[in-house]
Amino acid sequence: MQTVEQFRLNEPTIVHEAVDGEVVIINLESGAYYSLNKVGADVWEGLAAGASVDGLLRLVGERYEASPAAIAGEVHRLLDVLQQEQLIVPDGSGAATASVPRAAEGSPKALFEPCTLQKHTDVADLLLLDPVHDVDEPGWPIRKAAGSAAQGG
Amino acid sequence: MANKESGRFCSPGWLMPELPDRLGRAEVHQEQEPLVSVVIPVYNGERYLGEAIDSVLRQSFAGSEIIVVDDGSTDRTADVATAYGSAVRYFRQHQSGSGAARNRGIEVARGSLFAFLDADDVWTPNKLAIQKSAFDADPELELVYSHVKQFCSPELSEVARQKIRCPDDVVPGRLPGTMLVKRDSFLRVGPFGVSWGVGEGVDWHLRATELGLKMVLLPDVLLWRRLHENNLGRRQRDARIDYVRVFRAALDRRRDAQETSVETRTPHAPGED
Numbered sequence: 001m002q003t004v005e006q007f008r009l010n011e012p013t014i015v016h017e018a019v020d021g022e023v024v025i026i027n028l029e030s031g032a033y034y035s036l037n038k039v040g041a042d043v044w045e046g047l048a049a050g051a052s053v054d055g056l057l058r059l060v061g062e063r064y065e066a067s068p069a070a071i072a073g074e075v076h077r078l079l080d081v082l083q084q085e086q087l088i089v090p091d092g093s094g095a096a097t098a099s100v101p102r103a104a105e106g107s108p109k110a111l112f113e114p115c116t117l118q119k120h121t122d123v124a125d126l127l128l129l130d131p132v133h134d135v136d137e138p139g140w141p142i143r144k145a146a147g148s149a150a151q152g153g
Numbered sequence: 154m155a156n157k158e159s160g161r162f163c164s165p166g167w168l169m170p171e172l173p174d175r176l177g178r179a180e181v182h183q184e185q186e187p188l189v190s191v192v193i194p195v196y197n198g199e200r201y202l203g204e205a206i207d208s209v210l211r212q213s214f215a216g217s218e219i220i221v222v223d224d225g226s227t228d229r230t231a232d233v234a235t236a237y238g239s240a241v242r243y244f245r246q247h248q249s250g251s252g253a254a255r256n257r258g259i260e261v262a263r264g265s266l267f268a269f270l271d272a273d274d275v276w277t278p279n280k281l282a283i284q285k286s287a288f289d290a291d292p293e294l295e296l297v298y299s300h301v302k303q304f305c306s307p308e309l310s311e312v313a314r315q316k317i318r319c320p321d322d323v324v325p326g327r328l329p330g331t332m333l334v335k336r337d338s339f340l341r342v343g344p345f346g347v348s349w350g351v352g353e354g355v356d357w358h359l360r361a362t363e364l365g366l367k368m369v370l371l372p373d374v375l376l377w378r379r380l381h382e383n384n385l386g387r388r389q390r391d392a393r394i395d396y397v398r399v400f401r402a403a404l405d406r407r408r409d410a411q412e413t414s415v416e417t418r419t420p421h422a423p424g425e426d
Binding site: 035123125126 | 358378400
């Protein structure tokens with residue numbers, strides 16, 4: 001059941017970069033890395049730009065040839081998985097941007113295909129050993145310790 | 154005469170860290186034991202380099218040469234390294250990153266086995282001996298890793314300690330610092346990548362795995378990894394994105410390989426092993 005209206009990327013716990021329509025994401029807390037393409041990469045781009053869930057649906061609808069119901073089903077499934085993997089978190093700040101990335105005017109819509117989040121854990125132990133994890137200055141991931149609570153509010 | 158004879162140098166290394174004839178001894182041993190080339194890349198490592206070198210000199214396994222590659226240090230790193238005389242082969246290059254420094258060490262290495270040690274870490278005295286015996290037990294083995302224990306550098310203030318995450322558990326260390334690898338196997342994988350600010354060890358490991366190198370991760374803790382205020386990864390924190398690029402390169406290489414996929418249709422419990 002998806003009732004969240006807006007998500008944000010779970011930074012700085014994650015690091016990500018998109019190249020040539022593929023997004024590679026690392027969860028620095030788990031050491032897992034992921035790749036996303038096609039619709040997934042578009043959704044990620046929208047999330048990175050601060051789009052609301054509705055904005056994501058519009059974005060995908062502009063780029064792919066499919067019924068709104070099919071798009072909604074796929075986008076919500078994808079958001080569920082991204083949230084399960086803690087790559088995105090619900091954002092209650094209400095700061096959805098209006099300027100969602102848009103397809104170029106008149107560009108043909110792509111064939112709509114379900115997308116898969118590929119997950120790799122083969123070097124998780126290695127990644128967790130890197131000294132970049134040793135820092136908990138502001139802006140750096142802090143390994144969850146027992147009793148730690150979210151700051152601020 | 155007999156007294157004179159007994160006065161000849163034969164002390165184990167840990168009694169006399171600064172062995173002037175270390176290389177000579179290594180060559181004498183070469184017929185029975187392979188020579189291990191120990192490459193220590195260093196950038197402004199005056200503070201800890203001596204401890205790293207000493208930990209190699211203290212090895213119970215005698216046949217090693219120490220190659221220090223100074224990646225353009227501006228501190229007293231050169232003084233520390235050259236104070237060891239012929240026990241350390243010292244090379245200097247313009248700053249080009251730790252990957253390039255490791256590769257420079259390999260270029261000049263004479264050994265049939267390669268090992269790497271970061272200038273701020275230390276080996277346990279049995280590191281090479283234990284790994285060498287793993288090779289003896291399985292001649293087909295190509296690479297031996299070990300476990301790692303991390304420690305907070307003693308000079309760290311309480312404030313700094315609280316900033317640094319110092320897990321005190323023993324963890325698997327598939328890192329250059331634990332690696333002992335056969336020369337031919339290393340060269341088959343190729344040199345360390347030089348385009349990454351961090352992550353060249355991860356990149357090399359991924360390539361070695363893809364090539365199917367026969368490797369083993371020993372349960373022993375053979376590397377103590379120092380956590381301090383100037384860890385490479387901390388200096389280059391913005392270079393975290395390099396990990397993403399390391400993984401992208403790996404994905405490109407094995408595009409068709411089997412992958413664990415998280416199907417969007419199937420709820421997946423995060424964190425499951």
